[in-house]
Amino acid sequence: EAQVTQNPRYLITVTGKKLTVTCSQNMNHEYMSWYRQDPGLGLRQIYYSMNVEVTDKGDVPEGYKVSRKEKRNFPLILESPSPNQTSLYFCASSFRGHQPQHFGDGTRLSIL
Amino acid sequence: AQSVAQPEDQVNVAEGNPLTVKCTYSVSGNPYLFWYVQYPNRGLQFLLKYITGDNLVKGSYGFEAEFNKSQTSFHLKKPSALVSDSALYFCAVRETGGFKTLFGAGTRLFVKA
Numbered sequence: 001e002a003q004v005t006q007n008p009r010y011l012i013t014v015t016g017k018k019l020t021v022t023c024s025q026n027m028n029h030e031y032m033s034w035y036r037q038d039p040g041l042g043l044r045q046i047y048y049s050m051n052v053e054v055t056d057k058g059d060v061p062e063g064y065k066v067s068r069k070e071k072r073n074f075p076l077i078l079e080s081p082s083p084n085q086t087s088l089y090f091c092a093s094s095f096r097g098h099q100p101q102h103f104g105d106g107t108r109l110s111i112l
Numbered sequence: 113a114q115s116v117a118q119p120e121d122q123v124n125v126a127e128g129n130p131l132t133v134k135c136t137y138s139v140s141g142n143p144y145l146f147w148y149v150q151y152p153n154r155g156l157q158f159l160l161k162y163i164t165g166d167n168l169v170k171g172s173y174g175f176e177a178e179f180n181k182s183q184t185s186f187h188l189k190k191p192s193a194l195v196s197d198s199a200l201y202f203c204a205v206r207e208t209g210g211f212k213t214l215f216g217a218g219t220r221l222f223v224k225a
Contacts, residue, residue: 004155031211042118042202043156043215050211058212090155097211098144098163103155 002027006091006104013081014112021076021107023091031094032074033058033101034066036087043090049074050097081111114139116205118216125193126224133188133219135203145186146204147177150218156202162186173197193223 004025013019025032033048035058045058049068063085065077074093078085088108092101116137125131137143144163148156160171167179177188186203203216 033211033213035215040217042116042217043204045213045215048211048213056211059214092156097206097209098161100146100148100158100161101156101213103148103157105153105155 002102004091004093004102004104006089006107008107009105010108012110012112015082016080019078019081019109021078021089021091021109023074023076023104024072025074025091025093025102026072027093027095027102028071029093029095029102030071031097031101032068033092034064034074034076035090035092036060036085037090037106038087046076046089078109081109083111085109086111114205114214116203116214116216118201118203118219120219121217122220122222124222124224127195128192131190131193131197131221131223133201133203133221134185135187135216136183136185137203137205137214138184139205139207139214141208143208144206145177145179146206147171147175147186147188148202148204150200150202159188159201193221195223195225197221198223 034046035043044060047066049055091104094101146161147159162179170176206213
């Protein structure tokens with residue numbers, strides 16, 4: 001089954017403790033992206049990648065890192081999480097830029 | 113600044129009536145336009161897109177959208193709403209030649225039986 005898989009689905013952690021949210025897609029898509037969803041703000045793009053080793057900033061990249069060492073994986077790293085990063089996070093992928101994105105089921109992060 | 117606006121937080125419609133969810137954008141060039149739907153505790157699902165061509169685009173589950181270049185709008189429509197259409201709807205705009213994507217804030221659709 002074609003899918004985007006994120007882990008974990010839920011995480012409660014404390015300020016400053018480094019964490020990684022993994023994202024993997026099995027569709028051989030070139031494009032991958034991370035978003036955060038906050039009430040009243042919709043989805044905001046954090047980082048995106050157009051190919052292996054090619055990443056670029058979205059609208060809200062501060063406090064986040066990404067890497068794209070393999071085509072299928074695009075982990076999101078919070079090196080020193082803070083409470084304002086408490087949010088619902090989505091990973092998405094698409095084959096080409098003009099094609100729709102496939103979304104994972106989301107990761108709900110709570111940072112205390 | 114580039115932006116996507118969904119002017120209604122919520123749209124209420126009776127089952128069987130037509131529905132419209134509005135989207136306008138301010139993005140340079142000729143961007144790609146998308147509509148997605150989100151059900152509780154799930155990721156977004158693609159409904160339809162406009163790349164080029166006919167201004168009326170048909171998509172999944174009986175939805176369609178009308179592109180208006182002069183008004184930079186991309187309104188989502190359905191001729192006859194179902195209770196099961198109740199969900200959160202997002203308009204998205206992507207720059208051509210890249211992958212920067214802007215989303216609207218979302219519109220919650222309630223369809224009453």
